[in-house]
Amino acid sequence: MASPSLVVGSTGLVGSHILTTLLASDSASAVHTISRRAPKPASPKLHSIVEADTTQWAAKLAAITPPPTTVLSALGTTRAAAGGIANQWKIDHDLNVELARAAKQAGVRHFVFVSSAGTRGLLANRVPYSQMKTGVEDSVKALEFETAIILRPAVILGRRETAQPGGDFFAGLVSGLAKVFGTGLQDMMGQEAEVIARAAVHAARMAEAGEAPEKFWVLESSDIVRMGRTEWKD
Known part of the structure; x- marks a missing residue:
């Protein structure tokens, strides 16, 4: 049975692929988005809320009627784009947590969060980026959704609208190594944004069907590749 979904981070690399995947799928009866600028795809199923003030996003989520069955968040930024680690924390951690709490209060049953590999590593508690992701993961788990799904991709591969010097360098390195040593190495070190998005949608479908x-x-990197590529059915 088709159900309504909400995508947060729908204008970013992974989020935009989640959005287009859902719009092309019969599993979503309606797809809502909340973003600072309008997403690019056009579809009768798309209901986009454009709000520049992110402090209003939780209220916008709560006002969606009927509430979405599933919220998928690929929301995130970089330290450079945010203007410092404190501002990045407000988006990557605080806003994600606020939206998860609003989703739970609104009656959302399933919550999908795109986190990052290495968040539970030995030195992760000393790395601000890992601390942000870990904090969101823990908050989502504590909210006791019917299903909470966490994706932990490694290097995210794909063409971004805005270049990210560090991220683009590592993505290029992974892609280059894959050409020499094969896709097996790439699958361990990085995943295509489209594959990550498909894995998120596949997992959400399973949760909605009671099959999680x-x-x-x-979902770690190998799970993402399996669900987003090997087992993916359009």
Whole structure:
């Protein structure tokens, strides 16, 4: 049965692929977005809310009627784009947590969050970026959604609208190594944005059908490749 979804971060690299995947799928009866600028795709199923003031996003989510069955968040920024680590924290951590709480209060059943690989590594608690992602993961888990799904991709591969010097360098490195040593190496070190998006949608479909293997379900890089490419059915 088709159900309504909400995508946050729909204008970013992974989020834009989540949005187009959902719009092309019969599993979504309606797709809502909340963003600072309008997403590019056009579809009768798309209901976009454009709000420059992110402090209003939680209220905008709460006002969606009927509430979405699933919220998928690929919301995130970079330190450079945000203007410093404190501002990045407000988006990557605080806003994601606020939206997750608003989703739970609104009656959303499933929450999907695109996190990052290495968030639970030995030195992760000393790395601000990992601290942000870990904080969101823990908050989502504590909210007791019917299903909470966490994706932890490695280097995200794909063409971004805005260049990210560090990220683009590593993405290029991974892609270059893959040409020499094969896609197996790439699958361990990085995943295509489209594959990550498909894995997120696939997992959401399973959760909505009552087929999620766990209440708090974590997809690591190998799981993302399997669900987003090997097992993906358009």
